[in-house]
Amino acid sequence: MALQVYNTLSKKKEDFVPLEPGKVSFYVCGVTVYDHCHIGHARSAIVFDVIYRYLLRVGFQVTYVRNFTDIDDKIIRRAQEEGTDYRAIAEKYIAAFHEDMNALDVLPPSLEPLATENIPQMIEIIELLMEKGIAYQSGSDVYFQVEKYPDYGKLSGRTLEDMVAGSRVEVDPNKKNPLDFVLWKGSKPGEPAWESPWGPGRPGWHIECSAMGERFLGKTFDIHGGGKDLIFPHHENEIAQSEAAHNRTFVRYWLHNGFVNIHNEKMSKSLGNFFTIRDVLERVHPESLRLFVLSKHYRSPVDFSDETVGEAERGLERFYHTLGTVEGRTPPEESPPADDKALRSQDPELFEELERMPLRFREAMDNDFNTAQAIAHLFTLQRHLQRFMDRFGQKKLKGPAAQLARKAHDVLVEHGRVLGLLTRSPGRFMEEQKKLKIQLTGLTEEEVEQLIAARQEARKAKDFGEADRIRTDLEGRGILLEDSPQGTRWRVSV
């Protein structure tokens, strides 16, 4: 079975066939760098990161471009407010964006072009549109005349008549049609400006993606992604500009991710109901956030709440717990490796599960990147593996049993990583999780360790009343204790 993707343009799932066999040209709209990113941006970044990872995994050579919009009204306003230059603002928030992406284990794209470094390419397209009579100058601005592009509206599924009729767009005396959009914006004195045939100015928002897509991926490329809110007008306008200028298909597959909601409402800057990535990472492990995002299909809305994120956290802890159990109770490698028959005889069900994993995982992901289903398969394998480990009590495994457990462990990790999950050692994950969560309790690790030691003394002396008192007290402060033959482990539950 081949990869199928839902194409916003056709409103259908289609077989994915790249323009050039074996190669994928992939563009995702990045962010406008005027502020910190919120978890809506995180979702988009994570979703397309997984798509990128999956395309690589199935063997495509991928050129992945994600731009930065580093010049626009909001950046200029921000610079004025802070009494600085637009460049300083852009640089600051590009750095912050990279920090956030690193924290989220989002892989760097092949290229991260800046709008301001591609202005000649934008001017070229605008000139072409002017020559063809599709664009017009009005005052110091240049507009795209939507009526000259008959397919206008094909991505968002509406017609010019529909839009004009119910339009909330204010009538702009410069425009021939209220839906005409700006390609080049004349600068006011004091504003950043670039020279152009139409006087000093700056590019309109939409033209940058047309120019950068074309420059780095070609006049026609395979995939263009972004949030659903970009379908109109941003992507609609990109199509209009590029296709009107070159008379050829701009993008073959349009992919759009759903929103992050808060209490069932879209999170957005304008509504003010947003959490920045860095704020959330103060109390949620980045992998938990990834699992949370990927637990639902990328096109559906996802509701962000303590409860839904908490579920992801507990799920991830379960994965790592099982991985840790295997690592702690099996030798890393044994030779000669047992053959399949020997492995299967240890636990036919577990063996079947791990044998089926690659195919099931692939089927899920081939189905328009169904990460929720892929994760369900991972959980099923985890449960079988943990069940197998439990059969041996606390004993260490050896021989074929150990090898079967190791193999299942490796299969779990290998597939998890395609989703950017299970990338750490269990020990490191638990440590990071503890360090993150302990801050929320007001306790320090040392204090917890001391109390655990005191409880250990009480337990030795069979003073269970005192031992339980300490445990209950810690529990009240968000610390849960787990006794095991290897000692007492603790974790934070807040």
Added chain:
RNA sequence: GGCGGCAUGCCCAAGUGGUAAGGGAGCGGUCUGCAAAACCGUUAUUCACCGGUUCGAAUCCGGUUGCCGCCUCCA
């Protein structure tokens, strides 16, 4: 007003015509000094509602209700 999406157990969630995955929570059990964790068992004759197509529908078609999004900057 126009366009589009969604409605699955207590909660989250997959399901793309063949008889309801997975996770969380709850309850019962195993383990434990007692717990916790883990594992086992258990929780939808039913998929918002009403019609229709079909041997067969959560899945297709029509209608109703509710929620959400886009049409303005927005991932």
